[in-house]
Amino acid sequence: MELTADEAREAIDKGIPLLQAGRVGVDPHAVEDELRRLSRNLAETAELGTAAQRTAEKLGAETVDLAPLLGPALSAERATIERAAGDLGVDADALAELLELALQPFLWEATARLGALTDIDRWDRGYCPVCGAWPGLAELLGPEKRRALRCVRCGVMWSWFVLLCPYCGNDDHRTLGVLQEEGSPSRVDVCRSCNGYVKAIPSYTPSAAVMLAAADVTTMHLDLAAGEAGYKRPGDVDVRTAGIPRLVRQRASYAQE
Ligand SMILES: [Zn+2]
Ligand SMILES: [Zn+2]
Structure with a gap:
């Protein structure tokens, strides 16, 4: 059973990532083919005898x-x-990585289908509305530099306030800051409450899902700068409130009373 539009809307309202809320049709045989293809490639190109290479050889x-x-x-x-x-x-790490790679095209497809099913941009959490991962980076869109978070894993995009930490939900401007090299259009938004950071890169239009991994890699210098300044991704979050903005938490507790 595929997720219906009503179920998808309800999950978005409740902060439940759509892949957790219901099944999305991914054909295991298609992923198996992709896994075998990737494994054969890796078995030939990886250094002989390493755990990754042996794993790839077996899976291929x-x-x-x-x-x-x-x-x-x-x-x-x-x-x-x-x-x-x-x-x-x-090897478990190699298997996890190969599975992740094999699944990626299917994740992109699922994200596109889910985007047509419901308005994902209504999502008000800091973790990914589709797969639940933390955002890999933010894009600052158009001339007004509207901030949108991007999941590098499944490619989804969701709008986000500039003065709001996606990890701990802090929206106090006194503990939010920016690391930016002079003259650089990219920057790092940091939160001194949880010590988390998110890279931000300007883009005229949203990047295609398939380009995000490359954007993540080419902005590695921002990760290094953030790490040197003592920030990490995600920050130190409390599992009970991770990814829930302060205002959303307040709204939920008023609703319970
Ligand atoms: Zn995702
Ligand atoms: Zn934070």
């Missing part, structure tokens, strides 16, 4: 039943992947 030669692994891989549920790696006799 065998057919792995991915049906029970798709859900855990989509929601980055580590324990199940580790058990599967143990059963297969392969």
Whole structure:
């Protein structure tokens, strides 16, 4: 059963990432083919004898039943992947990475379908509305530099206030700041409350999902600068309130009273 428009709207209202809220049709056999193709490539190009290379060789030669692994891989549920790696006799990190790569085109497709199903931009949380990951970067869009968060994993975009930390929900301008090299159009938004940071790059229009990983890599100098200044991604967040803006938390507690 695919997620309906009503279920998707309800999940967006409740802050539940859509891939957690319901099944999205991803054909395990198509992902298996992609995993085998990627594994064969990696087995040939990676350094011989490393854990990654041995894992790729095995996954390239065998057919792995991915049906029970798709859900855990989509929601980055580590324990199940580790058990599967143990059963297969392969390296867990390499398996997780290969699965992630194999799933990416299907994630992009799912994101596009979900975007047509419901208005994702109504999402008011700091984590990804589709897959639940933390944003990889922000784009500052158009001449007015409107800030939008981007999930590098599934490609989704959602609008976000400039003075709001996506990790801890802090919106106090006194503890929010910017690291920016003089003359550079890119910057790093930092939060002194949770020590988190988000890179921000100007872009006239939103980048295509397939370009985001490259944008993430070419702005690595911003990650280094943020790390040197003592910031990390995500910041130190409390699991109970992670990704929920202060105002949204207040609204929820008023509603309960
Ligand atoms: Zn995502
Ligand atoms: Zn914060």
